[in-house]
Amino acid sequence: MGRNYDNRRNYGCRIKEFTINGFRHMTIENNLLKIGIALDKGADIYEFLYKPKDIEFMFSWGAHMDRNIVPGVASCKGNFMDYYEGGWQELFPGISCGDTVNGAETGMHGEVALLPWNMDVLEDSEEKIQVELSVSTLRFPFILKKNLTLLINDPVLYVEEEITNTGMQTLQYQWGHHPAIGGNFLDENCEIIVKGSPAIKGVQADLGDVSCLKAGQEGIWPVVTDQYGNHFDLSKVERKESKTYREFSLSDLEEAEFVVKNNSLQLGFGMRWEKELFPNLWVWQMYGGGFNYPFYGKAYTLALEMWNSLPGGLSEAIKQKTAPSIEPSESKKTKFQVFVTLTDDK
Template identity: 40%
Template sequence: MNSRNYGCRITTDITIKGNRAVVMENQMLRLTILTERGTDIIELLYKPLDIDLMWRSPVRLHHKSDYISTTGNSLGNYLDHNSGGWQEILPNGGSECFYKGACLGMHGEISNIPWEFRVIRDEEDEIAVVFSVSTLRSPFRLEKRITLKAFESVIYLSEKLTNLAKEPMELMWGHHPTVGKPFLDETCMISTNAVKGFTLKPQDFKNQRLEPDSEFLWPLSKANCKTVDLSAVPPANEGTADMIYLTGFPKHAWYKVSSKKLGLSYGLNWDGEQFPYLWMWLICGGADGYPWYGRTYNLALEPWTSYSSKGLTGAIENKSALRMEANEVIKTELAFRVTECSPSSIHL
């Protein structure tokens, strides 16, 4: 049980569908974090309005041992167990690839393996937990401190990544928070201090609104000879599926998504020099076939060190891969905020 039933508090001895979890909460937020599943945040509840921001995939939460994949394909192995929420991804983003003799699977590998954790602060006014993981196929160690403070609807993240190898290593590193209903709808607007965006070739989805291998100034682009405002979220039945990359951030990078219907917004602040790319994954019923078969409505705005549709080897080719020297340590901080706002202040 947790140490208190008021103020900031932590619960560390529960399981959900067989998955061990840590629950962190204060008067404003409740986070449910799966420690056996890459510290996936499967619940991010804003208590005053009883709104859970996290997207729930049609692939319902289960324990991996309850479903043995019938394929050795890493895409299938990853998506078969992706129930939604917020994942952290390292050292490979996207497709399976080979690097320095190791096969790095889809979004491998820290989101697929158990993490250790320890509670370092447990007070009524503040709680903090350090989660840590050492990769298996790659020589990295990542420590992530998550902090909540009393009466604040802010999640503070402080991270330290170490290259344990005696040689330089290249990698991709990103945060993958995915939001869905009941927050997401056609009254939502996206704002950010990105400058420009682009798409890759070949395109990621057949129902993508933008042409492959195109560039634009945020937020306006061309699609089928029409101007598209990418800051406006389409309705759930639009039949579109977009994968867009934004960049041109200053050091103090940020985005915010605001719902006019709910009068609620969420946003993320991060170091735009360490994570210069924001992947925008927006599915409005248009992702046909495996694994969602047109059944999902979700938005993920993901800070990344790199971009590629071909995994780490593609990021090395386009020179966006993060390079760490032997024994190098990188530290960074992020903050996720939920705020109520006047619906009249949100322009559609």
């Protein structure tokens, strides 16, 4: 394991490291994909660019990655939203909002999304690059590692992950991924493709009074009746001018895979993962809705989040017995793929 790699290569698979506003960043790319990673801020993936069509898949929410930014007051729920730049966060070991678990106060969306991560280069060639990113949590005894791999001529990001409990007691946890889709990809020509007819359940969220689904409201994907009696096809992406907002979970998935397809661009963005470890899909539809802090009606994004545990935050999941356990010195591994697909039927 080491950091030696050819940072001068500008063709094939390649790696670059650089610093912006005091934050370490890196890009990994091949001839089809360019992926930007904020090493000093959660290893967030804020850029997922399909180079042949110059299409960006990640939602961008301002330039919040700056060491000079200091919030005027610390939020009782944590400062996740003060530093949220959009993109794709890893959320672990919980999604709590200001509660306490095992005597540790927890902020919004866990710990790892606001911590600096380590990076090592495992393989570097024109045909393949592989990097290992790792982080240790502060308030829980966890180590999280993930390997990211790109291959030449392949529009797929391959991800392998491992969590380890370094403590001397059994712990419960939540683990999920929050890829917020946007850029010049997301518009009203998009649709969400999820195989089968998974169960829908509305979830509670504190982003104003525009949520179309009541907390706990149930249905079958994709058409539901909202709390006002309107019929909605939740698979159809709406315009920003619709000012709609929803959050809901999908369970009983036929396959652990989704694709968001833009029928105008004839391009799709998708993920496939191991359903045994991540049986739930949390859907966040922010089509110009969501008023007051932090979005004030300006956000246009769609997130489809694979999760191991529902409902609510970690303390609630423990109470509802949906949070899995990990024994002392135990590790758990998983792997998944993030891919771009051409959808032209011609």
